[in-house]
Amino acid sequence: FDTLANKALEDWMVPGMGIAVVYKGELILSKGYGNRDRANNLPVTQNTLFAIGSSTKAFTTFTLGTLASEGKMEWEEPVKDYLPEFRMHEPYVTRKITPVDLVTHRSGLPRHDLVWYGNQDASRKELVRDLRHLPLSADLRQKFQYNNLMYLTAGFLTEQLTGESWEDAVRKRVLEPLEMERTNFSVTTSQKDDDFAKGYKEEDDTIKPIPFRSINVMGPAGSINSSVEEMSHWMKIQLNRGTYKGKSLVSPSLVEMMHQPHMVTGGSSVHQEISDASYGLGWFIDNYRGHKRVYHGGNIDGFSALVTLFPDDDLGIVILTNKNGTGLPSVMDKHIA
Numbered sequence: 001f002d003t004l005a006n007k008a009l010e011d012w013m014v015p016g017m018g019i020a021v022v023y024k025g026e027l028i029l030s031k032g033y034g035n036r037d038r039a040n041n042l043p044v045t046q047n048t049l050f051a052i053g054s055s056t057k058a059f060t061t062f063t064l065g066t067l068a069s070e071g072k073m074e075w076e077e078p079v080k081d082y083l084p085e086f087r088m089h090e091p092y093v094t095r096k097i098t099p100v101d102l103v104t105h106r107s108g109l110p111r112h113d114l115v116w117y118g119n120q121d122a123s124r125k126e127l128v129r130d131l132r133h134l135p136l137s138a139d140l141r142q143k144f145q146y147n148n149l150m151y152l153t154a155g156f157l158t159e160q161l162t163g164e165s166w167e168d169a170v171r172k173r174v175l176e177p178l179e180m181e182r183t184n185f186s187v188t189t190s191q192k193d194d195d196f197a198k199g200y201k202e203e204d205d206t207i208k209p210i211p212f213r214s215i216n217v218m219g220p221a222g223s224i225n226s227s228v229e230e231m232s233h234w235m236k237i238q239l240n241r242g243t244y245k246g247k248s249l250v251s252p253s254l255v256e257m258m259h260q261p262h263m264v265t266g267g268s269s270v271h272q273e274i275s276d277a278s279y280g281l282g283w284f285i286d287n288y289r290g291h292k293r294v295y296h297g298g299n300i301d302g303f304s305a306l307v308t309l310f311p312d313d314d315l316g317i318v319i320l321t322n323k324n325g326t327g328l329p330s331v332m333d334k335h336i337a
Helices: 002-011 053-069 091-096 124-133 148-162 166-175 216-222 228-239 252-258 328-336
Strands: 016-023 026-037 200-203 206-209 284-288 291-300 303-310 315-321
Touching: 002 016, 002 026, 002 328, 016 228, 016 328, 026 228, 053 148, 053 166, 053 216, 053 252, 053 291, 053 303, 124 148, 148 166, 148 216, 166 216, 228 303, 228 315, 291 328, 303 328, 315 328
Parallel strands: none
Antiparallel strands: 016 026, 016 315, 200 206, 284 291, 291 303, 303 315
């Protein structure tokens, strides 16, 4: 496997990669390959911090799930019941949209990513307030449209329900119980660590460094940084239906709800081994060679990540790389499976 992994880095022109595999409750692989820093020839280890991008989304839904378990929120009640000032462009959608709609990409709102990408001035509150000015391109629950702003809204909802920042809520309700001590919410924090990966891109058939991009304001949609070692703890609680080291954080039924299809994506698979995909609560869901697969990728400047669960097989795979937009994680997780 090591030979394959190292050759894959070379073939795909990826500087570095971390891989962890959890099987039947045990961590059977946790290892780094290649370089986290090419210029200084520093190796990737199992503890190297990478940006996980949109794999963050499942942390946001899990945190909301803890609030639902405590009776502080109902998944199917209107968002405006919890955020009275919340408005979408269409009054009907404002009245009807629920927390489940926010996190299943079925709000009717297209991406509108230029509202936040590179915006270092707006606050979460301001971005949520300004949703009322963004036109919808579909009706509520009519069409799957991947949307980071709706996840920002879910994170803001978390803040209003807890009275603390989204970061503090995730830290207290997820990271600390799962012993994810070095996992953080900002690339600025990562760069203060002794073991972090620098991001790269491919340009003119060469690998070049790419600057870190701060997306703190959009944290709930994609700002977490972690290592494969600590992400293995995250996979364990997912595969163990909400329990980690004997402590239950959420009910098995809630984990099952997150791993169930809530919205078809509308896309057709081009491989006969892979079924058409649906979306759960922070996870894509399909079947790979007849086995249920629950997964989410993450892409942000200089980094590509993938977390994959096979719940019925008690198998979890996380692959973190420091190259922009590479398909290597998707290739490697299928080989491992």
